[in-house]
Amino acid sequence: MTGQARRNGAALGAAGWGLGVLSLLTAMPLAASGRLPDRLATHWDSGSGRPDGSMPLWAAALFPALIWGVLAFVVVVALRRTGARAGGGIPGWAAAGLGSGGVMLLGGQASVVRANLDRVRWQEAGSVTGGVVGTLVLAAAVGAAGLLAARRAPGAHRPASSGPDMEIPAGQRIVWLARASNSWLQALAALTGLLALAIVVSVLAGLTGLPFLLAAAPFALACVLVLTCSSVRTRVSEEGLDVAFGPFGWPARHWAAQEIESARVESRTPAQVGGWGYRLSGLGTTVMLRGGECLVIHTLKGKEFAVSVDDAERGAALLNSLRTRHSG
Incomplete structure (x- = not known):
């Protein structure tokens, strides 16, 4: 985005x-x-x-x-x-x-x-x-x-050469950062959060009884889950790939460079992976926040993980270079 x-x-x-x-x-x-x-x-x-x-x-x-x-x-x-x-x-x-x-x-x-x-x-x-x-x-x-x-x-990513692979000079450390978000999911999280807040405030004001507070729980849970899946931050460094979810960067997933067999760029749509957010499908796991370019990794365990972020080609190139360095 x-x-x-x-x-x-x-x-x-x-x-x-x-x-x-x-x-x-x-x-x-x-x-x-x-x-x-x-x-x-x-x-x-x-x-x-x-x-x-x-x-x-x-x-x-x-x-x-x-x-x-x-x-x-x-x-x-x-x-x-x-x-x-x-x-x-x-x-x-x-x-x-x-x-x-x-x-x-x-x-x-x-x-x-x-x-x-x-x-x-x-x-x-x-x-x-x-x-x-x-x-x-x-x-x-x-x-x-x-x-x-x-x-x-995160700030803006550091420049690096484009392509499926890149040469990293000895002793140089390169970090690639990218972020993606979905404004419609964020709006839905805001709506469910406001509904939960309205119920809590009405109970605190004495307008409704304490048992009514239980009605806020589904809206609050939906707010947290949707907000967590509405944005993602991706980081590629010497340590491998880190993908952090939500405004606080938690939960997060990490793959060491030596755990990744290959990285590539692939175009995917919400229809292909079953919708928006964190999706499990025949294509593996996909964090789908907008259709189009995705960074896809294939792990040594045979699993695939994809995340829809801008400039995915640069991230894939850096991951492939890091994999080659570690395997060598």
């Missing part, structure tokens, strides 16, 4: 996250309006823990959404000023900011709604301390995850 396509996929995921957070922030208090007082407690005294400030229901619904809109606008402006990352994805600071900011606002809104639920007056609202502490911890974890995912993203 080209850098432009990766940028489009990242932008699509960021837009989906932004709209999802915005919808949940406004929908939570409105959905519970029948069980809330006319004014909602929105501020608590740090000493006594009692509510000492309030807002009308409509303001409590729109104010966090306004904060979220300002945060998203600032991030977009900063991205336009600094330029896109070479790899085509969202920079780590932007992913961390949007991720942790969205979680913090959602957790705060859920805590406010839960504290005011089934109260006659806003002065009777319960405490939000537990919810706020849990939200801060989760927001910090999400921010750290965004930074970690960005740090694991």
Whole structure:
């Protein structure tokens, strides 16, 4: 997948996250309006823990959404000023900011709604301390995850001669890096993740019972599995071939150079291998993220593994050269 396509996929995921957070922030208090007082407690005294400030229901619904809109606008402006990352994805600071900011606002809104639920007056609202502490911890974890995912993203591959084989000068180490992603799979992961998040937030806000939390499990599992199969990073070096999946580069597969009998380039389509993602078929194992050029290895055990990445010919040439060096 080209850098432009990766940028489009990242932008699509960021837009989906932004709209999802915005919808949940406004929908939570409105959905519970029948069980809330006319004014909602929105501020608590740090000493006594009692509510000492309030807002009308409509303001409590729109104010966090306004904060979220300002945060998203600032991030977009900063991205336009600094330029896109070479790899085509969202920079780590932007992913961390949007991720942790969205979680913090959602957790705060859920805590406010839960504290005011089934109260006659806003002065009777319960405490939000537990919810706020849990939200801060989760927001910090999400921010750290965004930074970690960005740090694991590879840079551009180093140039090397093209062809089925290449000569590597003695003492020189060459590394080939490639990345591929599928924006539609990433969008599906974002959708299932937002559905799981909506269920969790509704439970935290007290809008649904705790047993309803089990309904989030299938969506959360689907989100993790689809996200893991939606992108891949491939690395060829003296140690052999490494293929890492998902934004965090885990799970990963490794083949030592001496385990590979040959490497080649082959054009494959999703129809040939049975669909998208991690596929098992008569052609062996294929990581199919886009139809077309694939790097294919044939191991000494007689198994084949293919991954759809750009510039696969260069990776195959380097693998064949490394195999020849080790066998010699």
